[in-house]
Amino acid sequence: MLHSAQQDIISYTIRQLPNPTLFLNKNLEVVYASDSLIEAFDLKKRKVVGQSILDLAPNAPKQWLEVLGNCLNGVQGQKGIDRFIGSNREVFWFEYINNPWYDADENIIGILIQVTDITERVNIELEHEKTQLLLKSKSEIARIGSWEYDAINDKLHWSEMTRLIHEVPEDFEPDIAKAVEFYKEGYSRNTISLAVHKAIENGKPWIEKLQLITAKGNEVWVLAAGKPLYKNGQYIGLLGTFQDITQHSLSEQKTKESERLLRTVVDSLPLNVYIKDLESRKILVNRSEMEYLGAKNAEEVLGKTDEEFMSDTSARMSREEDLRILTHGKKFLNQETIAVSKDGTHTHFLTSKIPLRDAEDEIYGLLGISLDITELKQKEQELRELIDVTSQQNRQLLNFAHIVSHNLRSHASNFSMLLDLMDHETDPQELSRIESLLNDASENLMETLENLNEVVTINSGQPADSVKTVKLSQALSRVRSSLEGLIKDSGAQIIDAIDPGMTVQGVPAYIESILTNLLSNAIKYKHPDRQPVIRVIGSRENGKTVLSVADNGQGINLERYGEKLFGMYKTFHQHPDARGIGLYITKNQVEAMNAQIMACSEVGEGTTFKIYFSA
Known part of the structure; x- marks a missing residue:
């Protein structure tokens, strides 16, 4: 046994070895390990010396374990390659050289393992294999072949794909003349012959889309490319590629046909x-x-x-x-x-x-x-105008019917009241005055009938001076005469605040009907606690002539009835003669003259109607 100082020196020396190195005893336990090995296999955080290699490399292949066993039996130099994945998931490749470890007496006391990082070499080899496989796959997928002509030895070499495209047997020996003869006679053969000649004579490369007939008689489209080769300035041959583009050409042709068809459809x-x-x-x-x-x-x-x-x-x-x-x-x-x-x-x-x-x-x-819907819009406008005319005519006919009913009823009521007064009157002078009023009422009735006849003319599509210059003060005077009995019976006061010279453009029958409706309503819905006072005013506002009829009657709750105010058969007071038609007629007549009507009212105070006539 070496003493402790010698062991420390040996251990220190082994730790400094640049290549990853490992010493195992016969029990496959680590005796020495270089720092480079510990770093390469990411073992810094683990205790290595004294540990079994089986614990340090639990996933070691059985084949390597057999190699270790052979080393203990004296077999030297056995190699192996294995992959290692680091803590950051990076992949490393290592080559192992396994040898017996001998002591000074040539006794095997363990195993010496030297490791070489071959990651770069393996990656290069893998990349090369991948590139070759990719090129082969691309060649097969794209059907691209290659060829090379050796001018010195007059030899033409075709790649495997070039042979497949030409559909020649494996023992076929190509040459320049035979290669040219594969091209379809005419344009394709002439083009390739000229291209080869120019390349040899002038050094000009070529790339042409041509047709050829294969050895089996099939017609295919190819993209033929080539260029001359030189060595020390001397021409030595040709090099090129050869691609089968039949499917592409057919697809292109079909696409063009489809485009032409689509263009024809779109243009039509x-x-x-x-x-x-x-x-x-x-x-x-x-x-x-x-x-x-x-x-x-x-x-x-x-x-x-x-x-x-x-x-x-x-x-x-x-x-x-x-x-x-x-x-x-x-x-x-x-x-x-x-x-x-x-x-x-x-x-x-x-x-x-x-x-x-x-x-x-x-x-x-x-x-x-x-x-383009211009013609359709014109027809639509014509139809809309026709509908407007029809609606206007219908509205005018309806107005006429209501005028007849409403205005004649007013005259009839006036006659009835005057006759009733005559029945109860004994004073000769008063009877004479009533007879005069009856004559006036009769004349007013006749004038109303004449106006109604004029409305008939309007509704029949014969304007015939239907729109006239109307003096508002005169129209009011005629209406007051027709309502004299109603005015007298109610004790109403009518105040004429219209300039005698004020005129508007309108239909006389409509204007008188409007005044008749507004005045009779003002009297009909008078306030129970006071005599009716009605002010009829003519004024100018913003370039328009305004006819106002203001009363001191019951008033209307516009918040409640405002939207229904001018509706047909809409009533807002409890009155036995309420028909709910007067204001509807009035609004339609106003609008028929291109005028506007507005109302403002306060319950218990009275109501004001304003009619705006265009200048």
């Missing part, structure tokens, strides 16, 4: 179809879009924006639509738009715009589809 659509890039430049247009833009061919449109064909406003709106789609990816579907061309022509479109995305889901443009 009664729609404007276009594609824009991120700058809103058109990169594809169909025939309808070209015709709309006044272009003879696509070249006049492609690469241009809407600014070159539309008004500034239309172009700006179109660009804003494009940006929303290109920026946010939102679709713009079935929206009615109006495009104004440079010459001022307005075209109505039903437009859809859809973002176009690439394989990475990035937007690279948009597809636009527009249907």
Whole structure:
């Protein structure tokens, strides 16, 4: 046994060894271990000396354990390669050299294991194998072969894939002449012959898409490429590649046929179809879009924006639509738009715009589809005008019926009251006055009938001076005469605050009917505690003539009944003669004259109606 000092020296020396080294006793326990080994196998945190190698490497392969056993029996130099995964999951490769450990008397006392890190070498070999496998796979997948011509020995070599493409047997010996004869007679054979000649004579490389006939008679498309080889400035041969592109060519041909078919279909659509890039430049247009833009061919449109064909406003709106789609990816579907061309022509479109995305889901443009609906919009407008005319006529007929009913009832009531007064009156002078009032009422009735006849003319589609200049003060005077009996019976006071010269453009029958309704309502719904006072005022507001009828009657709760105020058969007071039709008629008559009516009221104080006539 060596004494302790010698053992320390040996242990220290072994620890300094640059290569990972391990000494095991016969029990496969570690006696010495170099620091480089402990570091290589990430054993810094573990006790190594005195530990069994089986504990330190529990996953060691059985084959290595057999090698260790052989070492104890004197077998030297046995090697092995193993993979080790570090704590950071990094992979290392090591080569082991296993030898017996002898003492000074040549007795085997254990095992000496020397380890070499061969990670870099293994990775290079693996990468080389991977590259070769990848190249072979690519060659098989892409059907790319190679060839080399040795001009000095006049030998042509084809790779395995080149032979497969030519469909020749394994014992086929190619040469330049035979290789050229495989190309289809005509363009392909002439092209390859000229390319080879230029390469040899002028050093010019080539790459051509050609057809050839294989040894089995099959016609294929190939991409043939080649270039001359030189050594010390002297031509020594040719080198090239050879790719079977038959499927690609067929697919390309089918794609072109599909594109032609699609183009025919798109050009035949009664729609404007276009594609824009991120700058809103058109990169594809169909025939309808070209015709709309006044272009003879696509070249006049492609690469241009809407600014070159539309008004500034239309172009700006179109660009804003494009940006929303290109920026946010939102679709713009079935929206009615109006495009104004440079010459001022307005075209109505039903437009859809859809973002176009690439394989990475990035937007690279948009597809636009527009249907010209200008004619449809014109028909729609004509139909709307027809409906408006029909509605107007229906409304006028309804108004006429209500005027007949309402106004004649007012005259009848007036006659009834005057006759009732006559029955109870004994004073000759008063009877004479009542007879005069009856005559006036009769004349007013006749005038009302004449006005109604004029309304009939209007509703029959024969305007015939239906809209006239009406003096409001005179119209009020006639209405007051027709309502004289009602006014007298109720004790109402009518205050005429209209300038005698104030006029409006309107239908006389409508204006008198409106005044009749408003005055009779003011009397009918008078306040029970006071005599009715009605002010009829003419004024000017914001360029319009305003006719106001203000009373001191019961008033209307507009918060409750405001929305129903001008509705048909809507009543707001308990009165036996309430029909709920007067204000409905009034509103329709006002609107028929392109005027407006508004009301303000306070319960218990009274109501004011204002009619705004256009200048």
